[in-house]
Amino acid sequence: AAGVIQSPRHLIKEKRETATLKCYPIPRHDTVYWYQQGPGQDPQFLISFYEKMQSDKGSIPDRFSAQQFSDYHSELNMSSLELGDSALYFCASSLDPGREETQYFGPGTRLLVL
Amino acid sequence: SQQGEEDPQALSIQEGENATMNCSYKTSINNLQWYRQNSGRGLVHLILIRSNEREKHSGRLRVTLDTSKKSSSLLITASRAADTASYFCATDAGGAQKLVFGQGTRLTINP
Numbered sequence: 168a169a170g171v172i173q174s175p176r177h178l179i180k181e182k183r184e185t186a187t188l189k190c191y192p193i194p195r196h197d198t199v200y201w202y203q204q205g206p207g208q209d210p211q212f213l214i215s216f217y218e219k220m221q222s223d224k225g226s227i228p229d230r231f232s233a234q235q236f237s238d239y240h241s242e243l244n245m246s247s248l249e250l251g252d253s254a255l256y257f258c259a260s261s262l263d264p265g266r267e268e269t270q271y272f273g274p275g276t277r278l279l280v281l
Numbered sequence: 282s283q284q285g286e287e288d289p290q291a292l293s294i295q296e297g298e299n300a301t302m303n304c305s306y307k308t309s310i311n312n313l314q315w316y317r318q319n320s321g322r323g324l325v326h327l328i329l330i331r332s333n334e335r336e337k338h339s340g341r342l343r344v345t346l347d348t349s350k351k352s353s354s355l356l357i358t359a360s361r362a363a364d365t366a367s368y369f370c371a372t373d374a375g376g377a378q379k380l381v382f383g384q385g386t387r388l389t390i391n392p
Contacts, residue, residue, distance in 0.1 A: 200379065209369060210324070212379035223378045257324065259380075268312050268373060270380060272324040 169193055171260050171273035179279045180248050188243040188276045192260030198222070199241040200270060201233060202257040210257060216241055217263065248280045287370060287383040295391050300357045302386040304370030305350075311373050313346055314380065315355050318367045327355075327368075360390045 172191040180186050192199050198217045202210040212225035216235035227233075230248075235241045245252060255277050259270040288303040306313070312331045316324040330337045330346045330353065337344045343356040357364055367387045371380040 198378070202380075209382040209384050210380075212381070215378050217378070225379055255321065259324075269314065269326055269329055271326060272316070274323040277321070 171258055171271055173256075173258050173273040173276050175276060176274065177277050177279075179281065181281055182248055182250060184248050184280075186245045186248060186278060188245070188256055188258075188278075190241045190243070190258030190260075190273060192239050192241070192258075193271055196260035196262055196271075197239055198261045198263060199235055199239065200259040200261075201227075201241070201243050202259065202272075204255040204257065204275075205251075206254070208254075213243070245278075250280050253278060253280045287368075287386045289386060290384065291387045291389070293389040293391060294360060296360060296362055298360055300360050300364070300388055300390075302355045302368050302388070304353045304355070304383045306353075306370070306372050306374075306381075306383070307351065308372070308374050310348070313344075313353050313373075314371045315342075315344060315353075316369045316371060316382075318369065318385070320366075324369070357388075360388075362390050362392050364388060365390045 174189045200215040201213040204210040213227040215223045219235045230246050233243045255275045257275045259272045261270045314329045315327040328339045341358045346353045367385045369385045370383045374381045
C-alpha cells in the first residue's frame with residue numbers, strides 16, 4: 168500500500184540558510200500534519216492542513232511556514248535556520264479527521280544545521 | 282512531553298517474555314493511539330483505542346484504556362528481537378486534530 172512520502176530524507180544546512188521539506192500524503196488523504204522530533208525527544212506538533220487550509224497550529228516558530236497545495240502535497244519552509252532546528256521532521260496524513268483519526272507517518276526528513 | 286508520561290522510560294527483557302508499557306495523559310480524549318519507532322526512523326501506527334473502549338487486541342498486542350485514571354497500557358506478548366524499538370502513546374487531547382505524544386518507552390528485547 169502507498170505510504171506517506173517525504174523528501175528529502177536527509178538535509179544538511181548552514182545556520183541562517185533556508186530549507187524546504189516536502190510531503191506527499193497517502194492518496195485520497197486530505198489532511199496533512201507536520202511534527203518535529205528533537206534528539207531523544209517525543210514528536211511535537213507543528214501545524215496541520217485540511218483541504219488546503221491551515222486547520223491547527225502548534226509550537227511552530229515564526230521562521231517556519233507551511234502550505235498545502237491543490238494536489239494535497241505539503242511543504243514546510245524553514246528560514247534563518249538555527250542549530251536548534253536540527254531534528255527529525257515528520258509528515259503524517261489522514262482522511263478527514265471527522266471520519267478517520269489514525270495518522271499515518273512518513274519516514275521523516277533528518278535536518279542537520281551546522 | 283506536555284501531555285503525558287510513559288512508564289517505564291526504558292525496559293529490557295528476554296525474548297519470549299511479555300512487555301508492558303504504561304502511558305498517562307492529562308486532558309480528556311476521544312482516542313489514544315500507540316506508535317512504534319525504530320531508532321531514528323518513522324513512526325509506525327500500531328493500534329487506536331477510543332475513549333468508550335476499555336480493551337483492544339491486535340495480534341500480539343493488547344491495549345487497555347482507563348479513562349477514569351487517564352492511563353493506558355500496551356502489552357506485547359511473546360516478545361521478539363524485532364520488537365526492539367521505542368513505543369509512544371499519543372492522544373488527540375480532547376478532539377484536537379494534532380496528536381500529543383508521551384515521552385516514549387525504549388524497549389530492548391535480548392535474544
